[in-house]
Amino acid sequence: MTTGLGPMVSFDEDTITKQTVKPGTLRRILPYALRYRWSILVMLLMASADAAIAAASPLLLKQIIDDGLAPPGRLGLVVGLAATVAALALVDALVVFVQSLFSGRISEGLVYDLRTAVFTHVQRQPLAFFTRTQTGALVSRIHTDIVGARQAVTTLLSQAVSAALTLLLVLGAMFYLSWQITLAALLVIPFFLLPARVIGRRIQRLARAGMQVTAEMGSVMNERFNVSGAMLTKLYGRPDEESALFARQADRVRGINVSAVVHGRMFGIVVSVLTAVTTALVYGFGGSLVLDNTLRLGVLVAMVTLLLRLYGPINQLSGIQIDVMTALVSFDRVFEVLDLRPLIEDRPDARPLAAAADGAAPDIEFDQVSFRYPAASLVSLASLESPARRAEEDGDRKWILRDLSFRAPSGKLTALVGPSGAGKTTITGLVPRLYDPDSGAVRVGGVDVRELTSGSLTAAVGVVTQDAHMFHDTIRANLAYARPGATEQDLVEACRAARIWDTIAALPEGLDTVVGDRGHRLSGGEKQRLSLARLLLKAPPVVILDEATAHLDSESEAAIQRALKVALAGRTSLVIAHRLSTVREADQILVVDGGRVRERGTHQELLAADGLYAELYRTQFATQENRQEPSEEVSTEEVSTEQPSAEAAAEPAASAPLG
Incomplete structure (x- = not known):
């Protein structure tokens, strides 16, 4: 009433507010x-x-x-x-x-x-x-x-x-x-x-x-x-x-x-x-x-x-x-x-990730991995979710990965390509153990990540996402988050390697410039280059990139690619690739679709196999490659959003784009 x-409201139908204090x-x-x-x-x-x-x-x-x-x-x-x-x-x-x-x-x-x-x-x-x-x-x-x-x-x-x-x-x-x-x-x-x-x-x-x-x-x-x-x-x-x-x-x-x-x-x-x-x-x-x-x-x-x-x-x-x-x-x-118990915790007998005797970066292996996102009752509280989200049924969960197996060799670059929703981001999330698989095993350096301490795994794996997040703080603080003990010279060298130092040096406050909420004072490309500098500062043996050059112009991207080529040398890299330049540089390409690896090989090998990847390449990249300079690259995400030509519409449907 x-x-x-x-209004004098009543909450008789709200199960959350009807709760009594627990004994x-x-x-x-x-x-x-x-x-x-x-x-x-x-x-x-x-x-x-x-x-x-x-x-x-x-x-x-x-x-x-x-x-x-x-x-x-x-x-x-x-x-x-x-x-x-x-x-x-x-x-x-x-x-x-x-x-x-x-x-x-x-x-x-x-x-x-x-x-x-x-x-x-x-x-x-x-x-x-x-x-x-x-x-x-x-x-x-x-x-x-x-x-x-x-x-x-x-x-x-x-x-x-x-x-x-x-x-x-x-x-x-x-x-x-x-x-x-x-x-x-x-x-x-x-x-x-x-x-x-x-x-x-x-x-x-x-x-x-x-x-x-x-x-x-x-x-x-x-x-x-x-x-x-x-x-x-x-x-x-x-x-x-x-x-x-x-x-x-x-x-x-x-x-x-x-x-x-x-x-x-x-x-x-x-x-x-x-x-x-x-x-x-x-x-x-x-x-x-x-x-x-x-x-x-x-x-x-x-x-x-x-x-x-x-x-x-x-x-x-x-x-x-x-x-x-x-x-x-x-x-x-x-x-x-x-009382909400973390779904992912270190085991009592967890051990740190040991460095290889020869100093080589650890490899990454997925062994018959199946995964679907955990039920709400296991990871959250109804009172912390939106009313609409509470109504979701756990029974509607679908499998994201099914019996997925591959190996990313030590010190090599492995590119993941495939349509949106294929499971690429999920794959990269399982390596640093943001989630645990429902079945199978994810191994780093031959050890199941569930047997490793979270601290050692976090130290070994560096991740740069496509949407680079920045805290509402100074550039210095955002960079030092990767390595708190870094010196001024370390910060400058990392920024130079990421091709962002000239931009920072031109700012009145330099490294002490506040980037704003989520880094809104920076452009998308500047945020990505800062996140790359943060990664270079951390210098982990395993690197995961969700196409860290997606928001860069061709000139900046070419510079970043050269920096990454040096920085990633000798490191095991797993990259979600949306651009042709990344695909060409990869030592191994995994074509992911429907939660499975459909094809694998190098760029030339997959073209020669004339399968799914080759068809994708012909329909998405061939014309753009001919039109562009060698240093320029095209984003497959951008291409996939364009309206198809009349000739393309008349051709048989091809598989989804790389990104």
């Missing part, structure tokens, strides 16, 4: 909290002192009225007791300050520990996790949910302990003064706890729903506010639809927040009414006892003061129940990420 305050969540918090045991001890001591002062002040007030003000009056006692009350107030202020200081240290330390733990754990997840996960939703777990999670510890250890101790001490003082009024006041306590329990359950569900829809709204902003997303929305000119999409997401957040505020206010209203009724009861009952001379006036004043200090902790404990239930949802969502 909709109110003037906003044992509170127990799992303790190891994080116990790291700050000494700070917790100091905080608890301060809480005890605060509770003692809260119970002692009304007793001093009673003594002032009954002993100091009662005829004939004792001015010295009144002044002394008043000074004591003032001193206790100052001490209490100091106690509360110290308590807040240590509470802040504990809570922010807890946030630090959880954030670093989640960030480290997420980095261990396989690539499939990131292809399914909404970035905004994941960032929300690390930021918003963890900030909410800290409330569970600080609330339990600070407010709860202080409130409980205050409650006990105040009750003791009240029983000491008048057991009759105390019993009457205690009869109302269950009426405080019942609303907290009922309303708390609803607020807990609203908290989970609020976190979920806020994360989804964050994902929309993250996708639209990065450079690529902003460019897409501007080029297609649909601001009204984008605004409407965001408005729907924001409306869901508004509706849940309105519901949460209403339920929270309902609890506050109930508590206020009960407090007022109970206070009136004590005044009426206690006043009658004073008139009957059964109770002294000072005792009544002290009892009313203690009563207000009694229901303060009761209100706190009732509210704490709601706050803790809400905060536990945050912890539960954080632990949900930490």
Whole structure:
């Protein structure tokens, strides 16, 4: 339904928001909290002192009225007791300050520990996790949910302990003064706890729903506010639809927040009414006892003061129940990420990749490899994916590679060609173990990559993708990411070899120029040359290129090809080839189609075999080769997007292009 305050939404059909806090969540918090045991001890001591002062002040007030003000009056006692009350107030202020200081240290330390733990754990997840996960939703777990999670510890250890101790001490003082009024006041306590329990359950569900829809709204902003997303929305000119999409997401957040505020206010209203009724009861009952001379006036004043200090902790404990239930949802969502076991991990007996005795680069071997992308339930969480993605069925997964076998010889260049979707990128992803095959084995240097440590495999394999990614940082930082200890001279030499140094040197800030989000301040060719410089800086024995020259003009590409020819000498190279120049340079060409290697050989051998590759060459390259200079090359991807000529349309259909 909709109110003037906003929509009051219901999430009864949402299985994610219907989840309850898992058993044992509170127990799992303790190891994080116990790291700050000494700070917790100091905080608890301060809480005890605060509770003692809260119970002692009304007793001093009673003594002032009954002993100091009662005829004939004792001015010295009144002044002394008043000074004591003032001193206790100052001490209490100091106690509360110290308590807040240590509470802040504990809570922010807890946030630090959880954030670093989640960030480290997420980095261990396989690539499939990131292809399914909404970035905004994941960032929300690390930021918003963890900030909410800290409330569970600080609330339990600070407010709860202080409130409980205050409650006990105040009750003791009240029983000491008048057991009759105390019993009457205690009869109302269950009426405080019942609303907290009922309303708390609803607020807990609203908290989970609020976190979920806020994360989804964050994902929309993250996708639209990065450079690529902003460019897409501007080029297609649909601001009204984008605004409407965001408005729907924001409306869901508004509706849940309105519901949460209403339920929270309902609890506050109930508590206020009960407090007022109970206070009136004590005044009426206690006043009658004073008139009957059964109770002294000072005792009544002290009892009313203690009563207000009694229901303060009761209100706190009732509210704490709601706050803790809400905060536990945050912890539960954080632990949900930490409990997601990485699909790809080092085996306990994993060993580093050993260098060959002769110093040769390791070869690459695929032995009867079959692969399909892993099921969503194995690599991701439904609450981190888009609603549309959640609806996908794991049964729809198709095989990408089937019984694939080949060998990329040590120190040689192997080119992969074939149509889009043939499985070329998947092949290159299996070598650095971004994924594991479902069957068969991928070997580097004769060792199954699953038997190698991830660190040694990462150090041995260098990858340059077609869409070269740059962090929003300086050119220096992006290059040094490959080798943090690289010197200035190392960076310059790598840039010279990649034919990008002249461009960098012409910039006002040189290597300290910030490239912008995803390197948007650089052209596609400049980003690729920077990524090549990063690869040259790393200098791995195994190199994988997803056609690293795809975005370069012919002159730049020719220069890069010469640089690569020197840089890749003696290294095992696996290249997804879209350009004829790369194919010609290859020691071995693998024609991949339908997840299998259909043909293999050199450029000349495959032409002589007059098979699939030869037919592809005749239909895609022959005319372009005749028109171009030897140093110029044509991208098969660009050719494949052109409209076919009438003669070509009349010829029998050829196989798909190389790229």
